[in-house]
Amino acid sequence: MDLGLHRDVVFREQLATKYLYRRLSADLVDALESHYLECNECYEEVRGTELLIRGLAAPVIERRQENDVTVIRFTESSQLLAASLELAELTKAIRVEKDTKVLIDLSKVSRIDSTGLGVLMNCYCHAVKNSGALKLLHPDASVKQVLNVTKIDSVLQTFEDETAAIRSFDRLQAPS
Numbered sequence: 001m002d003l004g005l006h007r008d009v010v011f012r013e014q015l016a017t018k019y020l021y022r023r024l025s026a027d028l029v030d031a032l033e034s035h036y037l038e039c040n041e042c043y044e045e046v047r048g049t050e051l052l053i054r055g056l057a058a059p060v061i062e063r064r065q066e067n068d069v070t071v072i073r074f075t076e077s078s079q080l081l082a083a084s085l086e087l088a089e090l091t092k093a094i095r096v097e098k099d100t101k102v103l104i105d106l107s108k109v110s111r112i113d114s115t116g117l118g119v120l121m122n123c124y125c126h127a128v129k130n131s132g133a134l135k136l137l138h139p140d141a142s143v144k145q146v147l148n149v150t151k152i153d154s155v156l157q158t159f160e161d162e163t164a165a166i167r168s169f170d171r172l173q174a175p176s
């Protein structure tokens with residue numbers, strides 16, 4: 001597939017951006033990856049765009065306080081996969097903060113993989129160690145299935161109703 005990467009640099013930049021945000025079809029991803037891995041010029045373009053996005057992009061994560069609970073949500077459609085920007089943002093958001101009562105709204109998350117699950121579990125352990133908790137809100141059907149298959153839903157409490165979720169943090173028990 002000729003993507004025309006060398007004919008139009010603006011187009012190439014747009015393609016790189018869409019690629020990094022995982023907005024490309026599988027066909028285009030394959031074509032772009034097989035090309036840029038062998039083409040230094042395009043590889044540099046993709047890496048450069050990635051650095052730019054990491055540094056300058058509007059935050060994909062929004063956080064707000066509800067009483068002492070931090071509610072984290074994704075502002076746009078997101079995927080919690082290894083190497084996805086959204087996952088990097090989530091990790092950063094939770095590491096930077098000292099919050100121990102965290103509710104993560106997953107309604108905009110369409111996919112999650114083992115790396116994404118690992119990040120959630122790390123965050124959960126961090127919260128529990130500090131007498132807090134990490135809970136999930138509104139996972140979509142496919143994410144719910146992954147949580148179920150991996151039995152992570154038996155550890156991470158999942159809610160469909162935000163008010164109920166926030167209220168549930170009041171009943172946290174002291175660590176034994």
Ligand SMILES: [Zn+2]
Nearest residue numbers: 005039041042
């Ligand atoms: Zn190239």
